[in-house]
């Protein structure tokens with residue numbers, strides 16, 4: 440009979456790491472969140488070969504003291520919470536104390552850090568299973584270099600996609616993080632090229648225009664609503680910005696990039712009738728609420744969350760989204776119009792048509808329900824007049840500057856880099 444035994448620590452670490460780190464984008468998320476928690480105002484994210492070969496994250500945050508460097512790599516070691524109750528008063532993105540040990544167990548990781556009060560910086564890395572701490576010249580803040588991700592977990596390596604796909608996921612995550620933190624200047628360097636550089640001036644709109652292109656400004660609808668549970672604000676995109684997948688739906692909860700069913704269904708419900716077939720809205724939705732009302736400890740990756748009052752949140756969000764869409768006349772209104780059947784031009788029928796300026800959503804919902812089964816080609820067009828996808832005007836392409844893989848490199852905020860980000864993200 441097989442006997443029960445305790446797994447060696449190293450195996451247990453690798454199993455735990457598998458839940459936190461799935462791919463290069465998870466490393467980017469964990470490291471950038473650590474930098475944000477450390478009050479950084481500038482974060483540089485750099486990847487080589489889609490992040491499989493190298494990921495480097497440099498920040499100008501508070502740093503880690505020399506005598507705490509080793510502690511930071513112990514499982515369940517965190518400076519962010521002290522007891523279980525703290526989980527419901529979270530103002531930090533990290534709290535599990537397992538990201539650094541997880542990453543260190545499945546990659547070759549080196550961390551350099553210097554708090555402002557320390558004259559020298561120190562680096563920490565593993566040699567033959569032991570941590571080594573050495574003095575090093577390093578700027579104020581922390582830099583983490585993760586090389587050869589999953590080099591010792593070949594099964595995991597096999598599940599990674601091509602470098603191009605992993606790069607796209609990294610850029611998608613970096614973009615979401617930048618949108619969630621407009622007060623942080625993010626620089627992203629992929630394969631030696633600067634691809635994104637956000638201003639970090641605290642203005643969400645400026646960050647959006649940098650990521651998506653200045654030409655989308657007229658397609659954005661700003662909203663900001665307060666409810667008993669907190670506040671929701673952000674920008675909704677007109678139907679012209681709709682996408683064939685959900686990559687344009689960015690949800691942020693208390694600064695955390697999240698994927699959440701309640702927010703998603705409220706958003707998509709609000710757009711019902713405005714988008715054609717399998718199209719999904721573009722939106723950045725930032726929710727601020729009392730941390731007591733949300734559980735962030737649903738999954739080790741901390742991307743899923745659970746709200747205490749889901750129904751209330753759902754209906755309040757729909758109300759917020761719909762009133763924003765209505766203000767900009769993006770919701771349909773009903774009017775009567777004559778339509779001549781193509782087959783018989785003499786027979787004119789009077790039919791209710793949907794135009795764009797509703798009086799009330801309730802009325803529009805009713806009309807949509809009634810008309811959906813009998814859509815004709817004409818009414819189909821009227822249902823989704825703004826889904827005609829116009830080609831986005833291409834931003835001017837200027838000569839690209841090659842940047843060395845050096846964390847101190849001044850990545851130029853070139854339009855070409857941004858254009859490339861956009862292309863990479865499509």
Ligand SMILES: Nc1ncnc2c1ncn2[C@@H]1O[C@H](COP(=O)(O)OP(=O)(O)OP(=O)(O)O)[C@@H](O)[C@H]1O
Nearest residue numbers: 473477502511517518533534535536537538539581
């Ligand atoms: N960039 C950084 N700047 C300053 N301190 C850092 C940085 N990264 C990590 N730390 C310190 O190391 C500790 C461990 O980091 P780690 O990411 O493993 O855990 P955590 O962030 O507390 O929780 P989680 O596992 O949920 O991310 C942090 O609590 C923090 O004190």
Ligand SMILES: [Mg+2]
Nearest residue numbers: 469473533538
């Ligand atoms: Mg962390």
